[in-house]
Amino acid sequence: MKVLVAVKRVVDYNVKIRVKSDNTGVETANVKMSMNPFDEIGVEEAVRLKEAGKATEIVAVSMGPQACQETIRTALAMGADRGILVLTDAELQPLAVAKILKVLCDKEQPGLVILGKQAIDDDCNQTGQMLAALLDWPQATFASKLELGVSDARVTREIDGGLETITVTLPAVLTTDLRLNEPRYASLPNIMKAKKKPIDTVDPASLGVDVAPRLSTLKVNEPAKRQAGVKVATVADLVAKLKTEAKVI
Amino acid sequence: MTTLILAEHDNASLKPATLNVVAAAQKLGAPIDLLVAGHTCKAVAEAAAKIPGVAKVKLADDAAYAHPLAENLAALLLALAPGYSHILAPATTTGKNVMPRVAAKLDVAQISDVCGVESADTFVRPIYAGNAMATVQSKDAVKVITVRTTAFDPAPAEGGSAAIEPVAAQPASPKSRFEGAQITKSERPELTAARVIVSGGRGMASADNFKMLEALADKLGAAVGASRAAVDAGFAPNDLQVGQTGKIVAPELYVAIGISGAIQHLAGMKDSKVIVAINKDEEAPIFQVADYGLVADLFQAVPELVKEL
Ligand SMILES: Cc1cc2nc3c(=O)[nH]c(=O)nc-3n(C[C@H](O)[C@H](O)[C@H](O)COP(=O)(O)OP(=O)(O)OC[C@H]3O[C@@H](n4cnc5c(N)ncnc54)[C@H](O)[C@@H]3O)c2cc1C
Ligand SMILES: Nc1ncnc2c1ncn2[C@@H]1O[C@H](COP(=O)(O)O)[C@@H](O)[C@H]1O
Numbered sequence: 001m002k003v004l005v006a007v008k009r010v011v012d013y014n015v016k017i018r019v020k021s022d023n024t025g026v027e028t029a030n031v032k033m034s035m036n037p038f039d040e041i042g043v044e045e046a047v048r049l050k051e052a053g054k055a056t057e058i059v060a061v062s063m064g065p066q067a068c069q070e071t072i073r074t075a076l077a078m079g080a081d082r083g084i085l086v087l088t089d090a091e092l093q094p095l096a097v098a099k100i101l102k103v104l105c106d107k108e109q110p111g112l113v114i115l116g117k118q119a120i121d122d123d124c125n126q127t128g129q130m131l132a133a134l135l136d137w138p139q140a141t142f143a144s145k146l147e148l149g150v151s152d153a154r155v156t157r158e159i160d161g162g163l164e165t166i167t168v169t170l171p172a173v174l175t176t177d178l179r180l181n182e183p184r185y186a187s188l189p190n191i192m193k194a195k196k197k198p199i200d201t202v203d204p205a206s207l208g209v210d211v212a213p214r215l216s217t218l219k220v221n222e223p224a225k226r227q228a229g230v231k232v233a234t235v236a237d238l239v240a241k242l243k244t245e246a247k248v249i
Numbered sequence: 250m251t252t253l254i255l256a257e258h259d260n261a262s263l264k265p266a267t268l269n270v271v272a273a274a275q276k277l278g279a280p281i282d283l284l285v286a287g288h289t290c291k292a293v294a295e296a297a298a299k300i301p302g303v304a305k306v307k308l309a310d311d312a313a314y315a316h317p318l319a320e321n322l323a324a325l326l327l328a329l330a331p332g333y334s335h336i337l338a339p340a341t342t343t344g345k346n347v348m349p350r351v352a353a354k355l356d357v358a359q360i361s362d363v364c365g366v367e368s369a370d371t372f373v374r375p376i377y378a379g380n381a382m383a384t385v386q387s388k389d390a391v392k393v394i395t396v397r398t399t400a401f402d403p404a405p406a407e408g409g410s411a412a413i414e415p416v417a418a419q420p421a422s423p424k425s426r427f428e429g430a431q432i433t434k435s436e437r438p439e440l441t442a443a444r445v446i447v448s449g450g451r452g453m454a455s456a457d458n459f460k461m462l463e464a465l466a467d468k469l470g471a472a473v474g475a476s477r478a479a480v481d482a483g484f485a486p487n488d489l490q491v492g493q494t495g496k497i498v499a500p501e502l503y504v505a506i507g508i509s510g511a512i513q514h515l516a517g518m519k520d521s522k523v524i525v526a527i528n529k530d531e532e533a534p535i536f537q538v539a540d541y542g543l544v545a546d547l548f549q550a551v552p553e554l555v556k557e558l
Contacts, residue, residue: 011377013512013513016380016512017377017380017381019380019381026376026377026381038494093358094349094358094359095352095353095356095357095358095359098353117494118494120377120378120493120494121376121377122376123361123362123375123376123377123378123493124359124361125345125349125361126349126352126359126361127349128349129319129345129346129347129348129349129350129353130349130350130352130353130359131353132319132350133323133349133350133351133353133354134353134354137424138320138422138424138425139319139320139346139350139425140425141319141345141346142342142346144487154428157342158342158487158488159342159343159430159488160341160342160343160441160488160496161259161430161432161433161488162430162431162432162433162486162487162488163430163431163487164316164427164429164430164431165427165428165429165430166318166425166426166427166428167425167426167428168424168425168426169423169424169425172424177487177494178477178480178481178494179480179481179487214357214358214387214388214389215358215360215385215386215387215388216385216386216388217383217384217385218371218384218385218386219383219384220376220381220382220383220384221381221382221384222380222381222382223375223379223380223381223382226519226524226538226540227540228537229524229536229538229539229540229541229542230540230541230542231531231536231541231542231543231544232541232542232543234543235543235545235550235553235554235557236557238525238541238543238554239554239557239558241541242502242523242525242541246502246523246540246541248445248501248502248522248523249445249469249502249558
């Protein structure tokens with residue numbers, strides 16, 4: 001079975017972002033970029049499926065500017081077989097990403113598509129669900145455990161009340177949650193090997209997808225800042241402050 | 250213009266999150282219908298009908314909706330969509346699972362985690378773990394929205410008397426099947442609706458130690474939360490995770506114990522009214538958002554706190 005994984009290039013999760021002074025967006029020049037952490041979990045899961053003999057080929061897809069090639073290389077170094085770079089400098093919103101992935105799925109015919117549950121930049125948590133809808137495939141989102149069969153997949157999902165298990169028929173779309181696995185670091189030999197793995201480059205227009213944004217960003221502001229608090233010396237002080245000053249207990 | 254809200258419930262009772270969504274919907278200034286999709290869930294529809302400001306409750310009572318499978322709920326919402334300008338759900342795991350599916354089928358954007366309604370087409374939503382707030386305008390014919398519940402004070406639960414109107418179920422999808430659930434049982438208030446939350450992190454050091462927080466939570470009538478590190482380490486179940494990719498909470502009092510205050514954790518709790526941090530590292534970033542910080546070993550401070558209360 002072929003597995004397709006989507007990998008997004010995002011501002012690294014350790015970076016404390018800054019809002020641009022003209023309020024048009026967030027400063028992304030000269031900040032560290034990485035693969036979206038949920039997508040690392042996606043690649044790891046695909047590689048484990050291949051190691052278990054359940055997946056035959058792993059295709060990693062990233063969309064955005066040329067630099068997304070680095071993100072694909074990271075996926076290839078972790079164990080993906082080949083990459084597809086959908087090259088564009090245009091802003092891509094989840095619906096556009098889902099439409100592009102749909103075209104790629106029509107072409108590649110994967111049995112399973114794995115995405116992150118959420119990109120940590122736009123925090124949308126939409127793309128996998130949208131892709132499943134466009135393909136008319138079932139979806140297993142927020143997955144913390146995958147048992148892949150020949151014609152279906154049993155998936156444990158992290159939900160607000162605890163955990164839920166569903167079975168979806170294949171082909172299906174899966175989105176990863178934090179507890180699905182712990183992604184590996186690529187070894188140096190694998191990083192070298194990844195340089196020789198093929199990456200195809202296509203653009204949205206050649207795939208026939210209109211990527212025009214549906215939402216326009218009018219402004220981006222900093223959130224309200226909290227007032228600096230105080231340090232208390234003892235537990236008794238803390239309790240007293242909570243009672244008489246904050247009046248919350 | 251009319252708004253449709255997907256109600257959140259467990260077939261027995263209406264979840265408070267629905268009331269926050271009603272409050273957000275009222276800012277749109279359009280009549281509000283509420284969809285209760287479930288199985289043997291008449292009591293939920295009756296509770297929904299009492300919410301002031303709700304015009305109609307649509308009740309889809311069918312085995313297909315016994316569990317909130319995205320495929321089936323999306324098909325139902327799509328059948329009802331014509332006639333609605335806005336379709337809303339809380340940004341719960343159910344809302345997040347279903348609504349993008351609806352939006353894609355309608356060929357419209359979904360607007361996630363809305364925490365401000367500027368007008369019928371302009372909304373404020375957090376990006377980058379809430380470190381920036383984006384004001385976005387939708388040009389789509391239908392606005393499909395998930396609502397960050399902590400950003401809207403709940404609408405009252407009583408006082409209305411909306412009509413309950415049955416709606417036909419859509420055929421269930423053969424592609425997805427519910428197998429079972431492990432729902433965490435607790436006598437404590439629900440995390441997202443609690444007035445006080447006591448949260449533990451990696452500093453708790455073990456699942457056994459984590460139970461120490463129970464005594465404190467008992468004293469405070471609090472819900473218990475956790476950081477990702479505490480969940481990953483198996484100290485606490487996944488549904489307790491507070492943060493960017495867990496639950497968003499905004500209680501009156503949030504007590505962070507043995508939590509360093511990573512961006513991703515702060516994203517989930519920094520709108521709490523009063524924040525207390527107990528940490529042995531005085532440099533821990535959690536102190537930058539704490540109203541009251543106690544630099545101490547939690548294994549001494551927590552038992553002492555339980556005694557003082
Ligand atoms: C994609 C992604 C999503 C994430 N989502 C979330 C999320 O939703 N929620 C979340 O919480 N995190 C999330 N994280 C993880 C986050 O980055 C941090 O790793 C995590 O919050 C750290 O948890 P912690 O504060 O418990 O642990 P640590 O950072 O290890 O901090 C432990 C703290 O305990 C203190 N301590 C230790 N022993 C004691 C003692 N005896 N007494 C007092 N203090 C003590 C230490 O001084 C330290 O400050 C996410 C990360 C990624 C990459
Ligand atoms: N530009 C992109 N390139 C590749 N994958 C993407 C892109 N945007 C979104 N995705 C995938 O969709 C997931 C969810 O993103 P979002 O819906 O934006 O939160 C991500 O974790 C990726 O797997």
